[in-house]
Amino acid sequence: MRTIAILTTKHAYATQITQALGEDSYTYNVRGIPVIEIKWNNTLYKITYFSGHLMDYSYVFPQKKDIKYTDFLSRPIKMQDKESEATYLLESVIPKSDLVIVATENTPEGDCIAVEVAKLVSKMKYSIPVKRMRCNTFSYRDIKRNLFNPESIEQSKADSYNVLMMLEHIYQNVLTYQLSNYLSKKTRDHIGYFVIDTCQIPLLNLILEHEEAIEKERINEKWSIFGKIDIGNKIGVVIEPIENVFSSKQEASGRMKKIKSINTVATVQHIENRIIRIAPPKPLNFASLMTECGKHLDISTNEIINVLQELYKLGYISYPFTNEQEYPIDFDFLSPLKEWTLFKKRFTTICEKILENGSTYRGTSSRKTTPIYPCRPLAMQHDKDKKMQGVFSIIFRHYAGLLSGPFEIEQQKISFSVGNENFYCINGTILNNGWTGTYIFDLIELRSPLNCVPGDQFPLKKIGMSKIKPQLQPFSYFDIYTHAHKESSGFNTTKIIENCIRRGFLSRSQKNLKTTSLGKEIVKLFQKNVPIITSFNIRNSFNLLSLDVLSSKKTFDDAINQGIHLIELVSKSIILNENKIQENLEKILISPEFQIVGQCPKCKKALTVKQYTDPDGELRRFVGCYGYPECKNILSIPKVGTLEIVGLCPESNLPMFIVHTEKRDYKWGLGKGPCFQCKNENCQEQKKETKSRIIYTPNIDKEIELVSSLVEENS
Structure with missing residues (x-):
């Protein structure tokens, strides 16, 4: 009989894997470490886990006046006081094993953990292959499939993530240290410990620029005009000029009076019919899911995160804290929906319809990671939880909408002439509800087609004007996730926002965020003196270096050296303006x-x-x-x-x-x-x-x- 050792980083992973393989398990302790043995598919599995997280970040700040970049060149992702624990775990399950599988979260950090465990095994006397299992979902079907086809461990993925973390680590510590004689000491008692990193100041700057754009849009108000005609039994049909944006109320009023004086009859000039297909929204990742939950649910970000963790832990959804928005090429989209046909649960009718009609949606990614998708129906006790039900409903309906195809309408565009002015109106007929029939949160309103032919004339019953609503709205807590995701600030967004609120840089009003006077002054201070640290360019540069390592375009050392050269340029610009920064920060405080x-x-x-x-x-x-x-x-x-x-x-x-x-x-x-x-x-x-x-x-x-x-x- 073949023997496979499974090493997990969390107790929940070991429990779920055991339950997926069957109930006939045996647990014993080796040096105080629990080991679970279970037989499945003519294989003996030995499952154990770490008591806590395997990897820690090593942020050792050098206590001396003159520092060098080499003082920070220690890999932040490495074994920290747990190498002996890892060795004990391996020795408890490795003997007589044919394969070691490391079960970790579906994250870059999980890649690093797998690489470190493989290094430990290579140091030991056992010559056993080590592979990795991604804990993407806790559904029993996926667990068995992943156990049957574990992945090979790739050193390049760990190196890529280490490059990003090391450069972030060096950047933050070196720049903060440069300003620590003033910034750290003089602000610690006022606004808490102030750090210079690749996310906090750029995120504040992003919000401030958005607020300035809103204020500019508010000052530069726009106006539009409209007319109303009666066509048959359709009373008050709204028609609009083709050029319908006016920079002032007086300009719109002047155009309206001119139209009234020329003619009060609208003549049909042209009727155009065409088929419009609107594709479903992109698959959900963590940022887009947070945005959707923020729009449709009345719960806080922390509550959403807690619900997602619980749903994932119970096996209802795939790994939620992902950036991925593309499915693998070989992903089976219909397989998760079959769980609903076994029991009469919520959404069973939707699943049966999709399974009957099939789906043309296909994955395009060569990566193994997936966006967020539902794995199985909610149990009765969890279906009664309104928060859990609300978040799960968004995930399921979004996934089902993805498989339901595009939203199809037959659009009717009618062109009118009123004197020398050209007006138009757009109507439509729904041909196929597609994803809108499932994802009911985003409704599309249509006016029914009008019965007319070119040459028909209709009296212009009314002509008026209205102020165009501003396109920009204040940033909500959830909007920040989307923008931060685009700018590659990752999942630290929650922590960054909370730190900014605690330090008085941001204020929160219900779901909206805005910069305080102190936050504005701090951002403007760095905009004026060191503008490069107020943008996400540094972070994006580090990301590109990380990707180059992943694709083998650069070696680990070359990427680190290039990143350090970039940090040196930023450091010099701070040194040149250090006196101005100190003086202005004093005035602010x-x-x-x-x-x-x-x-x-x-x-x-x-x-x-x-x-x-x-x-x-x-x-x-x-x-x-x-x-x-x-x-x-x-x-x-x-x-x-x-x-x-x-x-x-x-x-x-x-x-x-x-x-x-x-x-x-x-x-x-x-x-x-x-x-x-x-x-x-x-x-x-x-x-x-x-x-x-x-x-x-x-x-x-x-x-x-x-x-x-x-x-x-x-x-």
């Missing part, structure tokens, strides 16, 4: 708009001094969190007096003020109140004489004047 005095103890964003005038005309002031309204932390400060920050209160670990009034001076601990009321008898702050560094004087006719303590501290 202490500008009257922010008035930063410390860091919020709840959300770690900046604490700012705010003042307002109450209905009685009296000046009021307080310290509030810059993260408002997400964080509503408010701290009181004295109503009168000039404030000077002299240090940190040992009780609250927040700034301590000296309050200067006409009668006396006293100390005030932010979050604690006046020091003379403090019950801590051992506090030495009341006895200290310290040089004041921040002065704040309330003035209703003048903006707050504030000088950063950190600026003077390091000057």
Whole structure:
């Protein structure tokens, strides 16, 4: 009997593989590591898994003044304190095995894991071939098929991913280190740890440019005109001029009056009929699925991600965190739908119809990875979960729509003449619903054909004008996924957005995101001084080098050296403008708009001094969190007096003020109140004489004047 050892990176993978092969399994421990034995298809399988993730990222920051690029040249994807664990696992399943299969996620990181395991096996005394199984789905059918046809391990895939990760690692650490004397220290207490990477600043810049385009479109409003005619029993048929975009309301009004004065009869000039076929949307990847869920479901991004993980874990869908939008050439599209015909479940009727009619859709990719698709029907207990049902419904309907063919209509375009002006209207008849009959979320509205012939005349009942709706809308959380995917920022988008919100660069209003004043100033600072780091060009260059390694156009070392040369150019541009960056960032952080005095103890964003005038005309002031309204932390400060920050209160670990009034001076601990009321008898702050560094004087006719303590501290 043949023996195959299966090494998985997660407990869930081992469990699902065991259940797919059968129920007659036996579990025992080797050196405390569980091993599952099961027989299937005249083969003995030994299945085990790592207790945690096999691979870790090695980000070791050199603690010295003068750094070199070679200080970062350690592969970030490698064994980290788990090589001994991996060896124990292999020794527990390898003896007397004919083959080792590494079961990993369908990701580039999974390729690296498989390569590292193969290296470990080659170091051991056993001469056993190692292959890889992609855990693309947890459906029993796919598991058995993948076990029967495991893939060979390709070193080039691991090298390609390592190139990308290493260059990202070097870029972030070197540039952040260059600015760390100012950026890191001076912003850590204000906006959290600030890093220069290939995604954060470009993503902020992308949102800011979109907002500027929206504002420009709003200022440059456009107008259109329309007419209404009666044709038979069709009352109020709308016709439009061929040239129908006017840059002002006055221009549209002038054209409308001109048409009225010439003629009020619309004459049919030409009727054109043709068949229009609208192809179904592209297959779903992670970014497009997030966008679709954002449009049609009222749940947050984190909830969607959690639902996707659960659906994948339970074997209902394929691996969801993929960039792929093309199916393999040999992919069997009808096979997943057969699961619905075995049981009368939701969508069974749709599946039976597709299986009866067949599908002409075919895969075009030579890769083994797939987009997201449904694997089997939801069980009854999961079908009742509205969130799970909603996400799964989008995935299924999109996949079924893909197999249902194009949407076909017979379009009727009628041309009219009104005096010297040419008008038209478009109508249509549905010939085949195609994908729109299944994917009901995207509905296409059509007006029924009109019964007329060339030469017919109809009175122009009405002519009017309307403002053209803006084409651009504010970015939603989900729109960012699509744009970030196009710009190759990958699946770190969620983490990047949350970091920007936490640091006060972005604000979230329901599902929309917009840059804050602080975010705008930060982006403009780098646009002016180091514009190259505000675009995705660096990231895209790293991606191209990674692809060159994958296609064997470049060696691993050549790609790294070329990437380092690019980083050196960026580094030099930062060094040339370092003084300007420092000076401008100082102005941003202490500008009257922010008035930063410390860091919020709840959300770690900046604490700012705010003042307002109450209905009685009296000046009021307080310290509030810059993260408002997400964080509503408010701290009181004295109503009168000039404030000077002299240090940190040992009780609250927040700034301590000296309050200067006409009668006396006293100390005030932010979050604690006046020091003379403090019950801590051992506090030495009341006895200290310290040089004041921040002065704040309330003035209703003048903006707050504030000088950063950190600026003077390091000057």
